[in-house]
Amino acid sequence: MPEDSGYNLKPEEPRTPPLPPPAVAVPAAGARPEVDPQDVRANRAMAILAYMGVLVLAPLLVARDSPFARHHANQGFMLFLGEAIFWAACKILALAFLPLLAVPGMKYVGAAFAFIGALVWVLFIAFSLLGIRHALAGGRGTLPLIGHNKIIDV
Numbered sequence: 178m179p180e181d182s183g184y185n186l187k188p189e190e191p192r193t194p195p196l197p198p199p200a201v202a203v204p205a206a207g208a209r210p211e212v213d214p215q216d217v218r219a220n221r222a223m224a225i226l227a228y229m230g231v232l233v234l235a236p237l238l239v240a241r242d243s244p245f246a247r248h249h250a251n252q253g254f255m256l257f258l259g260e261a262i263f264w265a266a267c268k269i270l271a272l273a274f275l276p277l278l279a280v281p282g283m284k285y286v287g288a289a290f291a292f293i294g295a296l297v298w299v300l301f302i303a304f305s306l307l308g309i310r311h312a313l314a315g316g317r318g319t320l321p322l323i324g325h326n327k328i329i330d331v
Contacts, residue, residue, distance in 0.1 A: 224312035244248030
């Protein structure tokens, strides 16, 4: 018989049942859920306040039911805690080494400590601006070095 006659001379292949529909993707452990756009619109100002020092208390008191505001409050609280610890350490070191400034040549060591302290404060300001940027964008980004710690249940 000719090939184009419409007859199929090949043996029929066994039929297999159709594949089930693909499973719904389950977020991995530790993955952050998507942010609700209404939550972002309603609590963006509170999330921004979380990165302004002691104003981190505002989202904790005003927007305690908002996952978006609580996430940024946690980030801001970690930043505030780091700043407070650094400030206390600077004050203790300054009081401890104050008598040594009378020794010739030690003023250069004091100047070096002051320069390093200023660099760390610039780093804290940069982290704060990064957190504000995340809040303005409506995301749940984390701050480098300190953002993965959780003190406040999000």
